[in-house]
Amino acid sequence: MSSGPTASATSPKSVSARALGDASTARRALGEAAAENHGRSRWWWLRTLSPLTVTCLAILIAFVLCGVFADLLAPYDPTANDLRARLQAPAFSEGGSTAHLLGTDQLGRDLLSRVIHGARVSLTISFLGMLLGALVGVLSGLVAGFVRGLVDDGLMLLVDVIIALPFLVIALSIISVFGTGLTILVVVAAFSGWASYTRVARGLVLGAREEQYVLASRALGAGPGRLIFRHILPNIVAPLIVLATFQLTSIILLEASLSFLGFGIQPPTASWGLMVSEGREYLNTAWWIGVFPGIALMFITISVSLAGDWLRDVLDPSLRSR
Amino acid sequence: MARFILGRVARGLVTLWIVVTSVFVVLRLSGDPAQAMLGPEASPEAIEAFRLRYGLNDPIPVQYMHYIGNVLQGDFGTSLQSHRPASELFLSRVVATMELGIVAVILAVAIGIPLGILAAIHRNSIIDRFAMGLAFVGQSAPNFFVGIMLILLLSLRFNLLPSSGRGSWQQLVMPAMTLATGLLAILARMSRSSLLEVIRQDYVRTARSKGLSNRRVIIGHCLRNAAIPVVTIFGMSIGALVGGAAITETVFAWPGVGRLTVNAIANRDYPVIQLIVIAVAATVVIANLAVDITYGLLDPRIRR
Numbered sequence: 024m025s026s027g028p029t030a031s032a033t034s035p036k037s038v039s040a041r042a043l044g045d046a047s048t049a050r051r052a053l054g055e056a057a058a059e060n061h062g063r064s065r066w067w068w069l070r071t072l073s074p075l076t077v078t079c080l081a082i083l084i085a086f087v088l089c090g091v092f093a094d095l096l097a098p099y100d101p102t103a104n105d106l107r108a109r110l111q112a113p114a115f116s117e118g119g120s121t122a123h124l125l126g127t128d129q130l131g132r133d134l135l136s137r138v139i140h141g142a143r144v145s146l147t148i149s150f151l152g153m154l155l156g157a158l159v160g161v162l163s164g165l166v167a168g169f170v171r172g173l174v175d176d177g178l179m180l181l182v183d184v185i186i187a188l189p190f191l192v193i194a195l196s197i198i199s200v201f202g203t204g205l206t207i208l209v210v211v212a213a214f215s216g217w218a219s220y221t222r223v224a225r226g227l228v229l230g231a232r233e234e235q236y237v238l239a240s241r242a243l244g245a246g247p248g249r250l251i252f253r254h255i256l257p258n259i260v261a262p263l264i265v266l267a268t269f270q271l272t273s274i275i276l277l278e279a280s281l282s283f284l285g286f287g288i289q290p291p292t293a294s295w296g297l298m299v300s301e302g303r304e305y306l307n308t309a310w311w312i313g314v315f316p317g318i319a320l321m322f323i324t325i326s327v328s329l330a331g332d333w334l335r336d337v338l339d340p341s342l343r344s345r
Numbered sequence: 346m347a348r349f350i351l352g353r354v355a356r357g358l359v360t361l362w363i364v365v366t367s368v369f370v371v372l373r374l375s376g377d378p379a380q381a382m383l384g385p386e387a388s389p390e391a392i393e394a395f396r397l398r399y400g401l402n403d404p405i406p407v408q409y410m411h412y413i414g415n416v417l418q419g420d421f422g423t424s425l426q427s428h429r430p431a432s433e434l435f436l437s438r439v440v441a442t443m444e445l446g447i448v449a450v451i452l453a454v455a456i457g458i459p460l461g462i463l464a465a466i467h468r469n470s471i472i473d474r475f476a477m478g479l480a481f482v483g484q485s486a487p488n489f490f491v492g493i494m495l496i497l498l499l500s501l502r503f504n505l506l507p508s509s510g511r512g513s514w515q516q517l518v519m520p521a522m523t524l525a526t527g528l529l530a531i532l533a534r535m536s537r538s539s540l541l542e543v544i545r546q547d548y549v550r551t552a553r554s555k556g557l558s559n560r561r562v563i564i565g566h567c568l569r570n571a572a573i574p575v576v577t578i579f580g581m582s583i584g585a586l587v588g589g590a591a592i593t594e595t596v597f598a599w600p601g602v603g604r605l606t607v608n609a610i611a612n613r614d615y616p617v618i619q620l621i622v623i624a625v626a627a628t629v630v631i632a633n634l635a636v637d638i639t640y641g642l643l644d645p646r647i648r649r
């Protein structure tokens with residue numbers, strides 16, 4: 024791995040003294056790992072896949088496909104009532120029929136179709152929220168870490184406050200003032216992760232800005248924009264991607280929790296959290312209404328977490344858990 | 346140590362000030378606070394009276410000072426729904442939530458930490474795999490779904506425990522278990538990995554080579570050092586616990602602050618919401634302060 028021309032012009036002492044931060048060591052290890060991987064074939068990462076990881080990735084892909092092709096895959100319209108077929112048991116239990124594989128809810132809506140459409144709602148909000156949060160968070164982290172000074176101090180104070188508070192309470196207060204809906208939920212989801220990205224990105228920038236290749240580029244006269252986006256960002260992107268996968272889990276849970284409390288997705292739209300909340304009333308007579316969307320939710324959060332663990336091991340071996 | 350604590354207290358106060366100020370800003374951003382505080386059905390006279398009483402016709406900086414003064418005196422206004430002071434409503438509910446929270450924390454600590462230690466000592470054994478699998482599921486499971494499954498199994502299928510309300514200890518079991526799940530899982534995973542980290546250290550090898558028993562090495566040399574990251578993660582999880590209370594109380598119809606929050610938000614009862622946000626922030630700040638002090642006691646290097 025060559026890091027461009029060595030910055031012999033700058034004092035090597037100050038560099039090594041300041042480059043001892045955590046982020047920097049992590050980055051260096053990443054560089055070494057990259058160098059190590061360079062010698063392998065381009066499919067080296069295939070060998071890191073365990074059966075569990077493959078299962079998780081398959082479940083994730085299945086959920087994404089369900090979300091994208093919900094209209095084609097769902098056997099029924101997820102919001103179509105059929106009162107004659109209400110509270111029908113799933114096909115495999117007593118009194119069920121193959122017409123409704125997972126049974127029907129209190130309004131006779133097909134549960135399988137609603138679970139499939141629930142994937143679309145959940146994944147849309149989570150992906151958009153994650154992307155928006157990452158965009159804003161990484162940008163502000165880059166600025167804070169690069170500019171330092173008052174901007175940095177102010178931003179970090181705000182980040183500390185947001186991370187300390189229970190985000191569900193912040194989200195509920197925002198919704199109480201601005202109402203709910205898809206847009207608000209995406210903004211709230213983005214807001215929930217923003218602070219973590221800022222903190223992590225800032226830490227990584229602080230380590231990277233003293234690296235030789237950045238100093239060399241600066242010595243050659245590169246401006247801040249070029250330094251940040253061309254030299255620093257590509258080198259710190261791996262830990263940020265890992266962070267994003269973990270944020271995805273908490274956003275999925277946040278949307279489900281808000282919908283469960285009645286402040287997220289509104290009926291009759293199918294959202295897993297909302298469906299569990301509807302099912303709560305029928306636990307005694309029709310357990311399947313609340314249980315299936317809950318299981319879907321657990322499958323997706325567990326899969327995303329395990330996939331995130333795997334991604335972390337592949338992208339950043341220095342952070343590997345024991 | 347005193348300087349360390351003072352620094353932490355100052356930080357906590359700044360956090361609270363930011364939260365109180367944000368509440369002020371958001372309420373004014375969202376439109377007319379008088380309208381918001383009195384609700385959509387308020388008459389123009391009532392709104393004018395309210396504006397006069399709370400000085401809403403004053404310039405913003407004067408209003409801000411008034412608002413801070415009221416908050417400091419514990420005056421958060423009157424609930425739009427019940428027409429009782431918001432602080433009175435809050436105080437009538439807070440005991441139930443504290444009861445739930447304290448039992449949940451005790452459960453999480455009493456089960457989670459020993460589970461993690463056990464898993465670390467028997468690393469890669471069946472016990473370890475089982476405990477960590479369970480912890481992983483517990484951490485990924487949504488709070489409300491854990492509650493629903495508990496009701497389904499323990500109340501409806503086996504008829505062991507009542508599914509809602511508050512009064513007897515039986516009614517406390519399932520809400521406390523639900524609220525504890527997430528924290529329990531995090532504590533178990535963290536104590537395992539932290540203990541594994543400590544066991545690799547040189548001083549532990551030295552202790553072993555002196556011929557000390559495994560038990561004495563773990564208890565005497567490892568636990569205190571392994572406790573530091575566990576205390577940190579515990580402090581970071583207090584906020585999540587407070588948020589989880591809103592959901593847990595909804596699932597089990599537990600008459601605490603969580604239910605009050607959900608009702609207040611459904612009815613846009615701003616005086617109550619405002620109080621709850623500030624109270625939650627204060628709880629988290631105080632909890633973190635306690636954690637920071639514990640941290641200083643555990644690790645003398647931090648007391649700077």
